[in-house]
Amino acid sequence: xxxxxxxxxxxxxxxxxxxxxxxxxxxxxxxxxxxxxxxxxxxxxxxxxxxxxxxxxxxxxxxxxxxxxxxxxxxxxxxxxxxxxxxxxxxxxxxxxxxxxxxxxxxxxxxxxxxxxxxxxxxxxxxxxxxxxxxxxxxxxxxxxxxxxxxxxxxxxxxxxxxxxxxxxxxxxxxxxxxxxxxxxxxxxxxxxxxxxxxxxxxxxxxxxxxxxxxxxxxxxxxxxxxxxxxxxxxxxxxxxxxxxxxxxxxxxxxxxxxxxxxxxx
Amino acid sequence: xxxxxxxxxxxxxxxxxxxxxxxxxxxxxxxxxxxxxxxxxxxxxxxxxxxxxxxxxxxxxxxxxxxxxxxxxxxxxxxxxxxxxxxxxxxxxxxxxxxxxxxxxxxxxxxxxxxxxxxxxxxxxxxxxxxxxxxxxxxxxxxxxxxxxxxxxxxxxxxxxxxxxxxxxxxxxxxxxxxxxxxxxxxxxxxxxxxxxxxxxxxxxxxxxxxxxxxxxxxxxxxxxxxxxxxxxxxxxxxxxxxxxxxxxxxxxxxxxxxxxxxxxxxxxxxxxxxxxxxxxxxxxxxxxxxxxxxxxxxxxxxxxxxxxxxxxxxxxxxxxxxxxxxxxxxxxxxxxxxxxxxxxxxxxxxxxxxxxxxxxxxxxxxxxxxxxxxxxxxxxxxxxxxxxxxxxxxxxxxxxxxxxxxxxxxxx
Ligand code: HEM
Numbered sequence: 001x002x003x004x005x006x007x008x009x010x011x012x013x014x015x016x017x018x019x020x021x022x023x024x025x026x027x028x029x030x031x032x033x034x035x036x037x038x039x040x041x042x043x044x045x046x047x048x049x050x051x052x053x054x055x056x057x058x059x060x061x062x063x064x065x066x067x068x069x070x071x072x073x074x075x076x077x078x079x080x081x082x083x084x085x086x087x088x089x090x091x092x093x094x095x096x097x098x099x100x101x102x103x104x105x106x107x108x109x110x111x112x113x114x115x116x117x118x119x120x121x122x123x124x125x126x127x128x129x130x131x132x133x134x135x136x137x138x139x140x141x142x143x144x145x146x147x148x149x150x151x152x153x154x155x156x157x158x159x160x161x162x163x164x165x166x167x168x169x170x171x172x173x174x175x176x177x178x179x180x181x182x183x184x185x186x187x188x189x190x191x192x193x194x195x196x197x198x199x200x201x202x203x204x205x206x207x208x209x210x211x212x213x214x215x216x217x218x219x220x221x222x223x224x225x226x227x228x229x230x231x232x233x234x235x236x237x238x239x240x241x242x243x244x245x246x247x248x249x250x251x252x253x254x255x256x257x258x259x260x261x262x263x264x265x266x
Numbered sequence: 267x268x269x270x271x272x273x274x275x276x277x278x279x280x281x282x283x284x285x286x287x288x289x290x291x292x293x294x295x296x297x298x299x300x301x302x303x304x305x306x307x308x309x310x311x312x313x314x315x316x317x318x319x320x321x322x323x324x325x326x327x328x329x330x331x332x333x334x335x336x337x338x339x340x341x342x343x344x345x346x347x348x349x350x351x352x353x354x355x356x357x358x359x360x361x362x363x364x365x366x367x368x369x370x371x372x373x374x375x376x377x378x379x380x381x382x383x384x385x386x387x388x389x390x391x392x393x394x395x396x397x398x399x400x401x402x403x404x405x406x407x408x409x410x411x412x413x414x415x416x417x418x419x420x421x422x423x424x425x426x427x428x429x430x431x432x433x434x435x436x437x438x439x440x441x442x443x444x445x446x447x448x449x450x451x452x453x454x455x456x457x458x459x460x461x462x463x464x465x466x467x468x469x470x471x472x473x474x475x476x477x478x479x480x481x482x483x484x485x486x487x488x489x490x491x492x493x494x495x496x497x498x499x500x501x502x503x504x505x506x507x508x509x510x511x512x513x514x515x516x517x518x519x520x521x522x523x524x525x526x527x528x529x530x531x532x533x534x535x536x537x538x539x540x541x542x543x544x545x546x547x548x549x550x551x552x553x554x555x556x557x558x559x560x561x562x563x564x565x566x567x568x569x570x571x572x573x574x575x576x577x578x579x580x581x582x583x584x585x586x587x588x589x590x591x592x593x594x595x596x597x598x599x600x601x602x603x604x605x606x607x608x609x610x611x612x613x614x615x616x617x618x619x620x621x622x623x624x625x626x627x628x629x630x631x632x633x634x635x636x637x638x639x640x641x642x643x644x645x646x647x648x649x650x651x652x653x654x655x656x657x658x659x660x661x662x663x664x665x666x667x668x669x670x671x672x673x674x675x676x677x678x679x
Contacts, residue, residue: 176641
């Protein structure tokens with residue numbers, strides 16, 4: 001069944017390439033084809049996740065591989081959701097490579113299906129980890145839109161251009177969603193930690209980095225209220241913020257083991 | 267004085283504090299916290315370790331300056347929230363006034379306006395009559411979003427710190443069949459403990475029977491990780507586990523019998539000179555072709571082939587022996603029968619204040635709701651006149667503008 005996983009990885013890659021070609025050559029047919037491919041990749045990816053969930057007898061979000069796969073899946077869901085609302089081509093241009101990159105990271109993690117370890121058997125599991133996947137996905141799309149903003153600016157677009165304004169605004173909305181969900185992640189984690197280990201906060205590296213990321217995004221939200229920060233600076237901030245997200249997601253597990261180190265187990 | 271107050275309540279000062287908290291948190295996450303001094307000396311060298319400890323970076327999150335930053339953040343948030351509150355309360359009226367005073371932004375014909383009005387009503391806007399025409403408003407509750415967000419941050423910081431500063435936990439071990447008596451007389455009997463469930467899955471579950479000091483309340487519950495037992499003001503957690511040896515001692519001279527748990531090395535003797543010295547319990551062994559034993563010291567936690575390493579001491583002579591479960595060693599009138607080891611739980615007993623925890627969790631809920639108000643309940647007013655409409659909001663409302671344009675353009679069926 002892992003064929004489904006690898007097939008989705010390849011299809012996401014193909015979708016991203018077709019989308020890049022479509023956007024750079026301004027060919028609507030190509031971007032339409034890219035969306036279709038992306039949908040096919042999503043179907044394969046969902047099929048794989050459902051199969052894995054059935055075999056494991058639980059929601060497949062319990063280790064680094066499964067979480068990364070869920071994270072990529074959430075990027076696709078949010079990408080399509082946002083595209084449906086605003087029809088902004090850049091949402092897809094951001095979501096396609098982002099989901100491919102995150103899924104590629106998953107491909108390098110141990111894929112074996114294992115029993116849920118006792119610390120993870122909790123009713124908070126799905127809320128905590130599911131909202132983390134969607135929160136990170138929203139931040140990923142926001143960073144992708146930030147990259148798009150900077151690229152369009154380099155191509156000579158004026159920052160009063162309506163498409164640029166739309167990118168800036170969509171990036172901000174994604175941060176709003178991600179921030180709300182990250183708050184859910186932190187609080188559900190705190191309640192869960194109190195249930196499992198008796199203390200709701202222990203300054204464990206994963207917790208600390210989630211807080212660092214949260215504070216950074218809080219600063220982003222405040223800075224955005226200043227008019228002169230909107231646009232280019234916010235695009236840079238969303239990219240830097242996403243680097244913090246990546247560190248919280250993968251770097252902490254590799255470099256700063258703590259209570260959450262079970263997440264690195266295969 | 268006024269200037270410094272203005273700075274203290276300013277968003278700029280708030281952001282500076284947030285950056286400092288963030289920077290210190292990065293440091294605190296990179297340096298292992300609360301380790302022994304030697305660990306830092308080994309990792310960073312004596313000089314750097316001394317500096318690090320002088321700065322308190324070995325327990326950074328409890329240093330006076332980290333706590334002071336938190337305190338300043340609370341003051342900043344409090345001042346900012348209090349001083350902005352009147353503006354928040356009047357923000358709705360203010361927006362209505364702005365809507366009424368606004369000039370027509372998008373001219374429309376009457377058919378388009380009719381479609382738009384229907385659209386607004388179907389999208390949760392309320393019609394209010396104004397001197398200049400009609401004003402449709404939505405999500406005025408959203409004005410309270412950022413006020414409630416900051417209030418809930420303050421709330422969580424306050425109650426979170428109180429909860430963290432008043433931890434009353436005690437880690438205790440209890441053997442199956444034995445009980446613990448807590449300071450107020452509450453008794454907690456461990457009826458049983460198992461590491462694996464019936465299907466061989468790791469489970470770490472203890473069945474506890476708690477009885478209040480006056481004996482009037484009792485509760486039996488199986489606890490495991492994620493499923494602590496709440497009893498009175500206590501919460502009992504399944505924290506750790508261990509495996510202890512067991513020995514049954516029969517004294518034929520006095521016709522008495524006793525079973526003891528062996529958790530650490532000890533000398534079992536009646537006269538203080540002759541007896542059995544228990545060294546350790548091993549989880550397994552390997553026997554080679556010549557019959558020699560090699561003891562296994564794995565750390566997986568299970569004891570598939572337990573074996574006791576002991577010394578018998580009799581008349582000044584000590585002999586190393588391996589004893590297997592159900593094996594009996596007789597020394598004079600005393601029989602030592604080594605039994606199958608017992609698994610036992612390590613429990614964490616926490617004294618909980620329902621008020622503090624309730625308040626903290628209320629703060630969590632409030633913050634989520636407040637953020638939702640902030641981001642997804644954006645207040646907006648649409649002033650509709652005979653010649654067209656205008657949209658006003660304290661925030662960007664691109665979606666509403668776009669939706670209204672589309673609604674206005676739609677052909678009538
Ligand atoms: C961890 C800390 C903080 C968080 C999570 C936070 C969160 C927020 C959020 C979500 C908003 C609304 C932004 C938007 O709608 O785009 C906001 C607005 C605001 N925040 Fe904060 N904030 C924090 C700290 C502070 C501090 C320390 C100050 C200092 C005075 C401050 C002052 C403000 C102001 C003045 C607004 C605008 C209020 C309004 O629109 O009525 N915030 N904050």
